[in-house]
Amino acid sequence: MDSNPASTIIDDDPILTTSAAARLLGVATSTVQLWMESGAIESWKTPGGHRRTRLSRIARLMEPAAALQPATVGQAVEAVLSTVSPAEFQAQPSPGYPVGGNEATRLVALAASGLVDSPPEARFDRVVRLAAAVTGSPIALISLLTAQRQWFKARVGLAAQETPREWAFCSHAIMHDDAFVVEDTATDERFRDNPLVQGDPHIRFYAGVPLRDKAGNALGTLCVIDREPRKLRAAELQGLLDLAEIAMEELPEPPRP
Structure with a gap:
């Protein structure tokens, strides 16, 4: 019997692909990929270059998100993830400008693009x-x-x-x-x-x-x-x-x- 509790936890914590995580969160696979690349969702790359995460990391996101009661779980998770992005790329709670329902995802995508503050091209x-x-x-x-x-x-x-x-x-x-x-x-x-x-x-x-x-x-x-x-x-x-x-x-x- 394995006496290492951490090992037991990992064994009971399935590895998820980006598409599997997206299905759980109710968002597009590309959105989950952006969250992973930005560090908003803890993940790692396989030798083949694909992102993977653990079920527990997705479950932790969904717990506080569920309390927000938005239109969809995906929108709630966007709100949760916006708080772990760099300050300039966090969705504002009461912005003084119009925003769409995907503002948090849009900001993560903008941060991931690397375009802001980049040299002229x-x-x-x-x-x-x-x-x-x-x-x-x-x-x-x-x-x-x-x-x-x-x-x-x-x-x-x-x-x-x-x-x-x-x-x-x-x-x-x-x-x-x-x-x-x-x-x-x-x-x-x-x-x-x-x-x-x-x-x-x-x-x-x-x-x-x-x-x-x-x-x-x-x-x-x-x-x-x-x-x-x-x-x-x-x-x-x-x-x-x-x-x-x-x-x-x-x-x-x-x-x-």
């Missing part, structure tokens, strides 16, 4: 230059949205590297499947008092398209801005959508199970 700089040219806009940005900041991976026509998340028009844009357009901020009660409207860069027009990774997480947007109210012609809007598709192809691949 020509592949993204080209996209914003083209977006400005195609739409005739003085400002074009690739923005990434942490829980605290709107950080610009690429920008043209704007000196600032970031803004507070609460000021970000892009927080609204990532809630949409298609382009989000504000033709005149002065007549839109959501934005007319925004510091970016009242002060530099004096935004009067905004159009943004969500940039989603392969798992569907909206990490940020490709957006264009003008200091005058305006509309986008059909060809300009299509050009912005096409460039967003190109930018999405350049996003890092999410971790694979």
Whole structure:
């Protein structure tokens, strides 16, 4: 008989694949993989490069999550896991900006991408230059949205590297499947008092398209801005959508199970 209690505990604690853990939690396998890669779920890699965890680690997550009584167990686990992510990538309990039901997962995916605070890259700089040219806009940005900041991976026509998340028009844009357009901020009660409207860069027009990774997480947007109210012609809007598709192809691949 084995006298080592730890050995007995391990023997009674089955190893789970990412897909098995995902079924228990009620979320996508890619979401569990992101949680494992970020360290939110304790796991290890097999010699073949696949992630594994123990049933007990998933069960511990589900216990406090069950007390939150959200719409799904998966959403509850997202809320629990958000508290073990770096502060900037934790979902806020009462944010001063709109969020979707998958905000915690989105933030984990953004952290795992490694894009925030990364050096400039020509592949993204080209996209914003083209977006400005195609739409005739003085400002074009690739923005990434942490829980605290709107950080610009690429920008043209704007000196600032970031803004507070609460000021970000892009927080609204990532809630949409298609382009989000504000033709005149002065007549839109959501934005007319925004510091970016009242002060530099004096935004009067905004159009943004969500940039989603392969798992569907909206990490940020490709957006264009003008200091005058305006509309986008059909060809300009299509050009912005096409460039967003190109930018999405350049996003890092999410971790694979």
